[in-house]
C-alpha cells in the first residue's frame with residue numbers, strides 16, 4: 466500500500482531536480498577575479514630585453530617541422546644585419562655538430578621595417594632524443610635545446626599545454642609563468658590563436674610583434690608551439706596610409722596583404738600536409754587518414770569557438786560549425802580547443818547536426834560520438850576578460866569561469882587522458898577544473914555528470 470506514495474515522492478523529487486538543472490546548465494564558477502585593469506607590459510620590461518651582443522639572435526622559436534616529429538623549424542631574428550642562416554645542432558651523446566641552412570626574409574608594414582627573420586628546417590632527427598642547437602655567428606651565438614617526440618603508438622604518453630589569446634600584458638606573463646611552473650610538464654603547446662595583439666596599437670605597431678617574440682622565447686625556444694592563426698594575426702589595414710604627397714601614390718591602399726607579419730614570422734610545415742588547398746578540401750581528406758591505432762587521440766584546435774555561452778563573439782564560428790560538425794561526429798573527435806572568447810568554458814559532449822534550417826531541430830543534444838568543446842582564450846591579453854555570460858547557463862555548458870589561465874591535456878594511453886585547467890590566481894599545482902577523458906575510439910564511456918538531462 467505504501468508503494469504508490471514512494472513512487473510519487475520519487476517522481477516529485479525527480480521533477481524538482483530536473484527543474485533545478487534546467488534552470489542552471491552546468492557550473493558557473495563563483496570564483497571572482499580581483500578587479501584590475503589588464504595592461505600591457507611597458508617596452509622596457511625585463512621580459513622584452515634584447516639579448517646582449519652585436520646582432521644577437523632574438524625571438525627564437527621552434528615548431529614541429531613534419532608529420533612524424535623528425536623535423537623542427539627553428540626561427541630567429543637578427544636586428545642589425547642578416548648574419549648567418551645556419552643552425553648547428555647535435556645530440557648529447559654525439560659531439561659532431563650538424564649544419565642546416567635556412568632562409569632569411571624581411572617585410573615592411575606602414576613605417577615599420579622588420580629585422581632579418583631566419584627560418585631553418587632541420588630534418589631526419591632521431592625520435593625521443595634531446596638536441597642542442599645554436600644560432601648566430603661569431604661571438605654572439607646562442608644555444609638552446611629541445612626534445613623530439615616519441616615514436617607514435619597506441620599507448621605512448623604525451624602532454625600538451627593549451628594557451629590562447631596570450632598577448633603581452635602582466636596577466637599574459639602570469640599565464641606563461643604558470644604554464645612553465647606546472648608540475649605536469651607540457652611537451653608541446655597547442656596555441657589556439659591571437660599571439661601578440663600588436664594590431665591593437667596605432668598603425669598595428671609591429672614593434673609589439675618583436676616584444677612578443679622576445680617575451681615567449683623562454684618557452685618556445687625549448688619546446689614546439691603549434692600555431693592556429695586568429696583574427697589578431699590578420700593585420701589587414703587598408704586605412705593606414707602615409708599622408709605624404711610624394712609617397713601617397715604608392716601607399717594609398719595601406720596594408721592590404723592579410724597575415725603579412727604573422728606569415729613572415731611564423732613559418733609552419735604546411736607542405737607536409739601534402740597539399741595547399743582551401744581548408745574544406747584539406748580537412749575532408751585529412752580526417753579519413755587518421756589511424757587511431759597509431760594516434761588514438763584526435764584533437765582539433767581552432768580559433769573561434771562553436772559552443773560558447775559568453776555574450777561575446779556570438780555565433781562567429783557558426784558557418785564553420787555547420788560545414789564541419791558532421792565530420793567531427795563521424796570521425797569521433799575527442800576534444801576541440803578554441804580561443805577568441807577571453808574566458809574559460811568546457812562543454813558536455815554535444816552535437817547540433819540534425820538542424821536543416823526548416824525542421825526546427827536546433828538545440829544541441831547529448832552525443833557520445835561528439836567532442837568536448839573547450840574555450841581557452843584566457844591567456845590574458847590587454848583586451849581584458851569576457852565576464853558577461855548567457856543566463857541561464859545552457860545545458861551543453863559543463864563549466865565556465867571568467868578567469869585567466871592555461872590548460873594541460875595529459876595523454877596516458879589509448880583509453881585515458883587527464884585534462885586540467887589552471888587559473889592564474891592559484892598556486893602552480895591547483896586544478897580549477899579537471900576531467901578524465903575517455904577516448905572516443907577505444908573507450909567511448911560517458912564522462913559527463915549530467916547526461917540524464919541532456
Ligand SMILES: [Fe+2]
Nearest residue numbers: 659695696805
Ligand atoms: Fe580572437
